[in-house]
Amino acid sequence: xxxxxxxxxxxxxxxxxxxxxxxxxxxGPGxxxxxxxRRAGHAAARTVRAAGAGLLVSxxxxxxxxxxxxxxxxxxxxxxxxxxxxVDDGANAWPHRRELVVETIAGAAPHILGxxxxxxxxxAYLQAMLPEYRWIGVDRGLxxxxxxxxxxxxxxxHRELSPIASGNFWLNDTPDVPPAPRVxxxxxxxxxxxxxxxWARFYHLASGREIYxxxxxxxxxxxxxxxxxAQLIADRVAALPAGSAVVVTGDFNAGAGDTETWRIATGxxxxxxxxxxxxxxxxPFTSNGFGPPPPHDEVWRIDWILVGGPLAVxxxxxxxxxxxxxxxxxxxPVAARLDWP
Numbered sequence: 001x002x003x004x005x006x007x008x009x010x011x012x013x014x015x016x017x018x019x020x021x022x023x024x025x026x027x028g029p030g031x032x033x034x035x036x037x038r039r040a041g042h043a044a045a046r047t048v049r050a051a052g053a054g055l056l057v058s059x060x061x062x063x064x065x066x067x068x069x070x071x072x073x074x075x076x077x078x079x080x081x082x083x084x085x086x087v088d089d090g091a092n093a094w095p096h097r098r099e100l101v102v103e104t105i106a107g108a109a110p111h112i113l114g115x116x117x118x119x120x121x122x123x124a125y126l127q128a129m130l131p132e133y134r135w136i137g138v139d140r141g142l143x144x145x146x147x148x149x150x151x152x153x154x155x156x157x158h159r160e161l162s163p164i165a166s167g168n169f170w171l172n173d174t175p176d177v178p179p180a181p182r183v184x185x186x187x188x189x190x191x192x193x194x195x196x197x198x199w200a201r202f203y204h205l206a207s208g209r210e211i212y213x214x215x216x217x218x219x220x221x222x223x224x225x226x227x228x229x230a231q232l233i234a235d236r237v238a239a240l241p242a243g244s245a246v247v248v249t250g251d252f253n254a255g256a257g258d259t260e261t262w263r264i265a266t267g268x269x270x271x272x273x274x275x276x277x278x279x280x281x282x283x284p285f286t287s288n289g290f291g292p293p294p295p296h297d298e299v300w301r302i303d304w305i306l307v308g309g310p311l312a313v314x315x316x317x318x319x320x321x322x323x324x325x326x327x328x329x330x331x332x333p334v335a336a337r338l339d340w341p
Contacts, residue, residue: 073207073340074314077273078110079249079303080333081217084117086148092290092330094122100328102129104321108335112202113155114215114249116331123153134158136166137215140196142178152198152215152250164210165201169236170194171218171229195219197233209340212240216250222261226254230264237308238268245340246270246308251331256284256301265306273305273336274316282318286332293320293332305336312339 082101085094105113105126113133118126120139127135133155141149156163169175172194179194197216204211214237218229230252237246248270254261256272266272274280283293286303307313319333 071207073204073209075112075204075211075311075338075340076108076110076335077112077114077247077249077305077338078105078108078319078333078335079114079116079215079251079305080105081116081251081303081329081331082118082122083329083331084148084150085119085122089290092326097326097328098122098125100321100323100326102126103323104319104328104333105130107321108319108333109157110335111157111160112213112247112249114213115153115155116150116215116217116251118151118153119149123151126155130155132157132159136163136200137198138168138196140170140179140194150196150217152196152217154198154200154213154215156200156202156213160205161202162205163200164203166199168196168198169232170196171216171225171232175232195229197236199236204340207340209245211245211247211340212237214246214248214250216248216252218250218252218254218261220253222254222259226252226261227264230261234265234268234270237270244309245311246306247311247338248306248308249304251303253302255299256304257299262304265304270306270308271313273307273313273338274301274334276307277313277316277336279315280317281315282320282332284318286318286334288327288330288332290327290330292322292325292327293318301334303331303334305334307336307338310341312341313337314339 080101083089083092083094102125115126123135127133135153135155137151137153139149139151143149170177170179195217197214199212199214202211202213203209214233216229216233219225233248237248240246248265252261252265256262256274262272274284284299284301285293286301301318305316314337316336317334319335321328
């Protein structure tokens with residue numbers, strides 16, 4: 001166990017056996033008494049050493065030792081709709097751009113990464129190519145990620161963050177009830193019932209702090225369904241312990257700043273990282289159709305990072321990484337560097 005002094009006590013407090021001087025003559029009554037004393041001394045030393053080590057191990061296991069002094073932590077977060085592999089995108093199909101997706105993620109190296117439109121084969125590929133990450137989530141139709149039953153997984157750097165609680169809820173009238181399989185004949189593909197939110201409470205290993213992360217992908221249909229979804233997420237976040245550090249990532253399919261969906265999502269304390277940032281980089285435009293941003297000042301920022309609690313936003317960026325005009329997705333990822341005081 002790192003940091004435990006197996007000898008117990010301060011270094012040098014108990015000398016090693018070879019350093020104990022003889023205190024009497026050789027064999028005989030006097031020598032015997034000296035050896036008995038030495039044996040008793042060794043036994044006592046071993047007892048003290050074992051007791052000290054045991055206390056330190058117990059303290060390490062049960063948290064009796066004082067936590068490290070609080071210090072500001074920087075946390076890099078990204079949201080990224082990677083575009084499903086279940087459509088025929090021709091030259092932009094998943095096999096042609098998957099390496100570029102990995103390159104984009106690795107270049108930003110976020111501690112926390114919320115993905116949208118991810119299917120089984122895409123997650124398996126990313127997990128294999130990004131071994132420093134682990135992930136949490138289920139597909140929204142609970143059918144193994146088939147068809148359009150996307151995951152909204154949370155990837156995290158496992159050497160720095162550990163999930164101590166996690167779960168999912170659905171954006172419908174029964175959010176905590178998993179969707180039942182459809183039993184009616186299907187003449188055409190039907191989307192699974194309800195979009196999904198994946199969440200986790202992470203323990204930051206270096207500082208001992210905790211942070212909540214939610215990741216989602218709202219319906220394309222603007223109006224009542226989208227508003228209800230934003231309200232449910234805002235309500236769940238508002239129910240967390242007061243002062244909790246919170247990050248919400250997602251493709252909200254609604255413009256930021258001037259839509260009812262955005263107003264609902266930010267109506268109970270969450271802040272839009274783009275507006276809260278000390279510095280912004282890139283255009284306020286995230287849905288790109290696999291192409292470059294428009295030449296004029298068009299605003300269409302539907303991929304958001306929202307923050308709550310003590311988190312401050314140092315930078316927010318629309319990531320425009322591409323390979324000679326080939327973009328990794330039909331959405332630009334959005335990244336933010338957060339300060340956690």
